Amino acid sequence: MTGPGMTHWERVRATLKGEETDRVPIALWRHWPPDDETPEGLAQVTLRWQQTYDFDVVKATPTGTYGIEDWGGRTKYVSADHGMRTVIKLGVTSPEGWPKLEPLDVSRGYLGNQIAAIRLVAGELRGRVPILQTLFSPLTTARKLAGDRVFTHLRCNPEALKAGLQTIAETHARFALESIRAGAHGIFYATQCDSYQLLSEAEYREFGEVYDRIILDAVRPEAEIIMIHAHGHDIMFDLLARYPADAINWHDRATPPSLTEAQARTSAMLVGGINEWQTLLNGPCEAIRAEIREAIAQTGGRRFMVGPGCVVPINTSPLHVRAARDAVEG
8 A cells, every 4th residue: 555544554564665655654752751650651651742743653762771770770860851860879880790680570670660551552552553662782781780881891701791691681582572462563672882982893793792682583573573773873783784673773863874875785674864962952843854855865765764863852842843743744
């Protein structure tokens, strides 16, 4: 089906295949402090966002630190434009802490809360739009548990860190599968350590990719959509583009590759085109519309979904969000 009136699913599925659609799909996402502290609060704001803007994909966006709280990390929300929480107590303070991480019951605690939120959102949307659960890579979670000392552990105590990464990967694989069984249609898989500014490619393969694939391989049979989010600058795009995923999202307006370059290097659906911290935040509306038109031109509107490089600042004007949403309507 390629005429006007495609459903969200028809539009997204056709885009994933590189087929013609009635318009380019779009999705924006943001954090929701303090509503994101309970399943009911997160579900309510997620549904309100979708009901207001009618995006083509619903990305559940729990707190960026939900994955460390059950392992002893403690966080606090202080006013921040990105809406993320600050780690105030590390869960791992020495290399000896990694082998001591225990597998978690994903139906309980902070992980269980995120599954409960997905169940509430899915119950309301009733399959009308794809829902993705946000999941952070094991190395990303380890960095949040230990801070940047994780890179010292990686180089000086590799076997200890690997023991922790294995536990995180196996726990998060179960969490992802339970999220899908609760109503998500796939995952938004975020890695924040896939940067040449942080690691060599060999290091990422050993401490990142090995554990990423434990999760992705477990989820692939049950997920209709896996979207990779490559966070930061100087990303290892070609490495991530080989993952078993359907879509890839990165800060294309701030770091290579461009959308045009990326389209020549992967058959995955590209997600981006909006500079959320410049154009979307500051406007004006015509600049937002122009940036989206230019992104569509870069890709020819095929295998492309309009999206931000990362979370939309929470103080972004609703008028700017509306301008972005309306820009894909032609």
